[in-house]
Amino acid sequence: MRRTARPSPDHHPSSRPFGPHLPTRSSLVLLGVGTFLLVLAPLLVWYVKPRAAVNPIDIDTTAVYTGTGSVFDVQEVKTVPDQKITITQRVRANVADSERSGKAAVWDVTTSVDTDRTLPAADPHDALDFTPHRWVSDRRTNRPVHCCGEKPHIEGEAYLKFPFDVQKRDYRWWDNTLGATVTLHYRGVKKVRGYEGYRFTAGVPATKNGTRLVPGAIVDQPKRPQVVAEEWYSNHGIELVVDQATGRVLYARTGPRQTLRAPGGKKDAAVLLDSRKIAFTADTQKFAVDQAKKDSGLLRLVGRTVPTGAAVLGFVLASVGGALVVRGRRDPGTSH
Template identity: 80%
Template sequence: MRRTTSPFSLVLLGLGTFLLVLAPLLAWYVEPRAAVNPIDIDTTAVYTGKGSVFDTDRIETVPDRKITVTQRVRGNVEDSERSGKTVWDVTTTVDTDKSLPAADPHDALEFIPHRWVMDRKTTRPAHCCGEKPYIEGEAYLKFPFDVRKRSYQWWDNSLGDTIVLRYRGTEKVQGYTGYRFTGSVPPTRTGTRMVPGSIVDQPKRPQVLAEEWYSNHGFELVVDQATGRVLYAQTGPRRTLRAPGGKKDAAVLLDSRKISFTTETQKEAVRQAERDSGQLRLIGVTLPIGAAVAGFVLAVLGGVLVARGRKEPEQPTPSETPDTPQPTLTM
């Protein structure tokens, strides 16, 4: 008897081996390269809250006003492809009901355009492509992928510096669980502004180079662990003016204990986080495990079939053919 290998068993063995090789490639090679910050982003986040604002018509601070902060982020695809980095152009407007709706964002209470450039994989700031201001830290607008349970250096654009956001456990946003981080900013001088002297309690001086001060009652961010996307954001800005060398605030420009994501912004952030984290989980976990299990089963089955083979009887050779009596010719 001799053994022959079935083509079917070879196919099973080859397919199983391929899946076993594919599984770690998906987890260790494909998934990390899929976790990159997009260059074609176009998204808008809206915050609302109440607080005090400086009314330029009345030349005084007015309390209990609705405050709306609109932050639009658009990717600059051309500069991103040229630099190999992620280039996002960001505009932030601060409005009251008095300036909404505005045909021109420059009519807002505050209008702040800037550009953020980052590494596509790590989210670390990259300094090129007309970046303004010079952003530092580990995170801004979003966290890195695969968020850890630790403190992060978060860029506060109003402060012009980084602050520490500390991990505070998990919290649900619209039914979706994320990591919660909090932080605050003590009163800090951030610059100067030329204003009428009467605004900073110096009525005898027509113009004064007043000091601008900024603090924050508290930041609260809830972040998707897989993608680093911010699901919920809350801030409590306070911006004031002081006379040169003054020890106390002379005028309040903006003060709110809580300005936070609207419900619509939360829902959209959760929707995108579910989609993106689901894709990463599919590539990095579900498919590798499935490929490894299926590959192991097919490889074992194919190997067993190859080892056992199929027995076939051997054909006798001419030399092994026994002599047979030859018929006798008779006349």
């Protein structure tokens, strides 16, 4: 008959329900996971976020401004007031040129100015004004990069957008009509469709920005068939509301005035375009705000929410795991 072994009187069963080895293994796992999360948190902030905050190379967007003002009617050869004015700005990235550049975003931009008479235009050259150009920017800093067929030679800190992480300070904004930068002054915060952004404003005094060959009669010189007239530009007021995290423009308002003067003239002889306010349409504002919410949310996730959560959880796990490892080494019942 088989006898059942009895435990020795000196034998004491372990009070640990999972055996002597599991607490040590679990503590090492906790310590390892906690350490990993503590390393991951700053990595997300210092490495991942900067690589997420870059200008895209595959953008294709259209912004539409509308307003009223005076425009020069070439058929009537005079300035006509109270006209609806539409400015359409399309931005399309050149992916191939962007990839070849290595670090730049290459964006081809077309800007057209129309009245109801020229909309919709089968040929954009029928518009009051049609301007194609190329903006090349450093994908991280937003600074102009002078390569890849850039035209014109753009300068400044911002143009179609601001840099990421917009600050409460003045910025040098490229005004393509002026052909130079203007200083935008920070004016506090403003909400666009319930979403808060930083507000910037500027004005542009009357400045000569080019010449144009026109009939002499247009600039009060009827005896001369052709005159190289001076083009002058000013702006009643520029207002931009910008998303702080992404630098995306949520709302834009401009008040352009473009005129012609006789060579050496001291006053305007003809008004080509004059409007106190041409601003983003409701649809353009909605699209800009929706995109800003999405993109800033992703940046906040990798730059703040996840790193903070990883740091807190990592500290807790590492602390618990380390304490269990130390206690396990001191307790003979958990080691061989």
